[in-house]
Structure formats: C-alpha cells, structure tokens
Amino acid sequence: MAPIRVGIVGLSSKPGTWATLAHLPRLATSPNYQIVALCNSTLESTKAAIKAHHLPESTKAYDSYDQLAADPDVDLYVVSTRADTHYEVAMPALKAGRNVFVEWPLAATTEQAREMATLAKEKNVKTIVGLQGRMSPSVRKVKELIDTGAIGEIHSVNYQGAIHVWQKNAAGERYQYFMDRKVGANLLTIYGGHILDSIFYAVGELLPGSYTPMAANLRPKMHLLKDDGSLSEELYDKDTPDQILLQGKLDRHPRAVFSFHLRAGDRFIGGPGSTWRIYGTKGELVVEFASAGPQMAKATSIRFSNAEKGEIEEITTDEGGKKWTDLPTQGQNPGRLYEAYAEGRPYPDFDSAVQRHELLDEFWASMS
Incomplete structure (x- = not known):
C-alpha cells in the first residue's frame, strides 16, 4: 500500500514543542x-x-488552512494547535472532504465538537481524535487482565491522581491559559478527559444515571509562578477547576x-503521580504512573495481589521494541494511534470525542 x-x-521549528515530540517522530519514520x-x-x-526537521525539499509550505485543505495530495490533515483553534483549523479540511486528525480536546466547546462530528x-470522512491513552500498552494490559478474568469479577475501580501544576499555590506562567475556560x-x-477515556476503555463505560460528577475551583485567584522562580505581584482570575471528582457505577455485571x-498542586513527595486500583x-x-x-x-x-495464591505478582507489558x-x-502513544489508523484497527474518532465532551459538561454544570 502507498503511504498515507x-x-x-x-x-513548529522550535525544539521541544508538542507536535515536534508527539507527532513528528513516528510520522517521519513510519513506512x-x-x-x-x-x-x-x-x-x-x-x-x-521544513528546514529544521530536515523534511524533503518537495514538502509543500502553506500559511492558509484552506490551501492545505484543498491540496489533493494530502490524505490526512493533522491539527496540532491549541484547543481554542481546533474548530477554526479543522473545519476547512472537513468541508473539503479530507480525513482529519485533531488533538484532544476536539474543540473548545461541546457544540463545536458536535458540529465537527x-x-x-455528512462528508463521509474518517476522523481521529488524540485520545491516545487507549493505545498505551499499560492500559491495554489492564484491559486484557480484566477481559480474560484474571482478576475475577470486578467489584470496584478507584483512581487518584495529582497533576503537577499549581506548585507553591501559584499557576505556572507556561500554563497560564489553563486558567481560562474559554481556551x-x-x-x-485535558487531564480529566484523557484519563477518564483511558479508564473507561479498559474497565467499561459508566452506567447511565448512576454517577455524580463534581468539579471545584478552590483557587479562583492565583499568582503566576514565573520561569525564573519568582511570583507575580498581581493575582489573576481562574474559572477552571483544581479538584475533579466522580463516583458512580460501571455498566458491567456485576455493577x-x-x-x-x-x-x-504538589504531589506527595516521592510518591506516584497517580494510582489506579481495581x-x-x-x-x-494496583497500577502506578509517574x-x-x-x-x-x-x-x-x-x-x-493474588488472593488465591497469597502473593504479589509483578505484571510486565510488551512495549513493542x-x-x-x-x-x-x-x-x-500518539504514534501507536497513527499506526492503528493506518492498519485499520480500532481507534477513537470524533464520535468518541463528543461522548467525552458531553460527560465533561456535567462536571462544568456542577461548578455553577
């Protein structure tokens, strides 16, 4: 088959940017x-x-989304920009009938996400959303252990995580836009959507009507932590949550x-970033992540913790070499997502994204 x-x-030409680290490495090396x-x-x-990443001289350069979307040589149009631009950047490609990959979250609002989906x-195009957690070998190993009955009937699933931002009770200058819901x-x-999607992929979806989401903004005004380690004198408004909770039942048998x-905020010193217990x-x-x-x-x-044998077993995963x-x-994991698309294996699409956006709206409603 010809390459996609x-x-x-x-x-960007700058090293260390997201597209350079997440998208380019596999796309540049995959057959x-x-x-x-x-x-x-x-x-x-x-x-x-093009020059910084040593792409072929034949690589076309555009400064217009419409021009890129109209290029008949483009089979897959990839959007790796900030969330509040996803709709604006992706719509020309969708209108032109191009297959499209958009980072998660799909859009700044659920309404935009629904319109895109x-x-x-209507255009009968293939779509991919960057919910790459379900491609993680660790997450897929958890799903395998559950699906094969290695853990027995599942009675409870618990997840606790600490996002390493807002240190010293201040917002990092690099992530100041995290404070503004409109973005x-x-x-x-970002974190809630990614994590919940990964969990539900492995253990099953929520049972409708059984759950209660809650989000709280306990730091509505914050100083900025500058790159030099100093704190801003002024306080900045924040209308996004720093505590995110959910309790309910999973659509499994038994429930x-x-x-x-x-x-x-700051993590427990020396502890994991998150712990997932099933x-x-x-x-x-028990699964731990940094x-x-x-x-x-x-x-x-x-x-x-094997109750039948009375011993703890270390589980290994195959990372693929x-x-x-x-x-x-x-x-x-984004690379694995690309390969799933290329090989016709299951992957998350815009409909998957709308489902997650709609759940997150329930968290927003809890803050009002």
Missing part, C-alpha cells in the same frame, strides 16, 4: 506515512519548520463501583 500522505498544521505538507501562521515559519459524517484546554478537559479523584474476586490490581494519567508514559509498576521505546515519551 500527511499535511500538518502546527509543527505507513509520508509528510507532504506543513502549514503555520506565516509562510516563513512553515519553511523554517456531524460534518464529518478549552485546562485540567478538566462495579467507581471512584475518581484528580487534583492540582479490586476483583481473585485479588487487587504522571497524573496513563496517556503519556507507561506505568512505573503493575502489581497484582526499540522502534517505540526509542521515540520521545510524548510520541509513543
């Missing part, structure tokens, strides 16, 4: 893909990115109970 020809919006075009805010910045159906990218939408708590009739599975969620990096440990582990951590 990709046009990317938002690949299933070929980067044929880039689009940035100016033609100069687009050409600089509806248009995609669409914050602790609830397992579910408890979720995600918070901002209790079944054969024992308890970060707040499973979407970015593999679990630091997966242990099963050096072609994956040599990639930047940020690029491993």
Whole structure:
C-alpha cells in the first residue's frame, strides 16, 4: 500500500514543542506515512519548520488552512494547535472532504465538537481524535487482565491522581491559559478527559444515571509562578477547576463501583503521580504512573495481589521494541494511534470525542 500522505498544521521549528515530540517522530519514520505538507501562521515559519526537521525539499509550505485543505495530495490533515483553534483549523479540511486528525480536546466547546462530528459524517470522512491513552500498552494490559478474568469479577475501580501544576499555590506562567475556560484546554478537559477515556476503555463505560460528577475551583485567584522562580505581584482570575471528582457505577455485571479523584498542586513527595486500583474476586490490581494519567508514559509498576495464591505478582507489558521505546515519551502513544489508523484497527474518532465532551459538561454544570 502507498503511504498515507500527511499535511500538518502546527509543527513548529522550535525544539521541544508538542507536535515536534508527539507527532513528528513516528510520522517521519513510519513506512505507513509520508509528510507532504506543513502549514503555520506565516509562510516563513512553515519553511523554517521544513528546514529544521530536515523534511524533503518537495514538502509543500502553506500559511492558509484552506490551501492545505484543498491540496489533493494530502490524505490526512493533522491539527496540532491549541484547543481554542481546533474548530477554526479543522473545519476547512472537513468541508473539503479530507480525513482529519485533531488533538484532544476536539474543540473548545461541546457544540463545536458536535458540529465537527456531524460534518464529518455528512462528508463521509474518517476522523481521529488524540485520545491516545487507549493505545498505551499499560492500559491495554489492564484491559486484557480484566477481559480474560484474571482478576475475577470486578467489584470496584478507584483512581487518584495529582497533576503537577499549581506548585507553591501559584499557576505556572507556561500554563497560564489553563486558567481560562474559554481556551478549552485546562485540567478538566485535558487531564480529566484523557484519563477518564483511558479508564473507561479498559474497565467499561459508566452506567447511565448512576454517577455524580463534581468539579471545584478552590483557587479562583492565583499568582503566576514565573520561569525564573519568582511570583507575580498581581493575582489573576481562574474559572477552571483544581479538584475533579466522580463516583458512580460501571455498566458491567456485576455493577462495579467507581471512584475518581484528580487534583492540582504538589504531589506527595516521592510518591506516584497517580494510582489506579481495581479490586476483583481473585485479588487487587494496583497500577502506578509517574504522571497524573496513563496517556503519556507507561506505568512505573503493575502489581497484582493474588488472593488465591497469597502473593504479589509483578505484571510486565510488551512495549513493542526499540522502534517505540526509542521515540520521545510524548510520541509513543500518539504514534501507536497513527499506526492503528493506518492498519485499520480500532481507534477513537470524533464520535468518541463528543461522548467525552458531553460527560465533561456535567462536571462544568456542577461548578455553577
């Protein structure tokens, strides 16, 4: 099969940016893909990115979303920009009938997400949303253990995570936009959405009508923590949550109970960023991650307290070899998502994204 020809919006020439770490590494090395075009805010910045990343001279440079969307050589239009621009950037491609990949969250609002998903159906195009946590070998191992009955009947699922932002009771200057709900990218939408999607992929969806979400903004005004370590004198308004909770039941047999708590602020010193506990009739599975969620990096440990044997078992996962582990951590699960699309395996699409957006709206409603 010929490689899938990709046009990317938002690949900067600067090292360390998200698209450079998450999208470029696998796209540039996969036999299933070929980067044929880039689009940035100016033609100069687009050409600089082509040069910085040593892309072929034949790579087309654009400064217009419409021009990139109209390029007949682009099979997959990739949106890697800030959440509040996703709608604006993706709509020209959807209108042009291009297959589209958009980062999570799909849009700044659920209304925009629904409109994008509806248009995609009307145009009969394939869509991908960047909920890459379900591609994580660690998450898939948890799902395998549950699905094969290794843990027995599942009775409870508990997840606790601490997002390593808002240290010293201040908002990091780099993530100041997390404080503004209008941007669409914050602790609830990014971390909450990613983590909950990963959990539900592995253990099953919530039972409708059985759950109560809650979000709280306990720091409505915050100082900024500057890059030099100093604090701003002024306080800035924040209308996004720093405590995110959910309790309910899972749509399983028997109806397992579910408890979720995600918070901002300093982590327990020396402790994991998050802990996922799944209790079944054969024992308890405990999964720990260095970060707040499973979407970015593999679990630091997966242990099963085998009640039948009276011993703790260390569970290992197959990461797929050096072609994956040599990639930047940020690029491993997005890369696996790209390969699932190329190979026709299941992957999250815009309909998946709308489902998660609608759940997050229930958290927003709890803050009013």
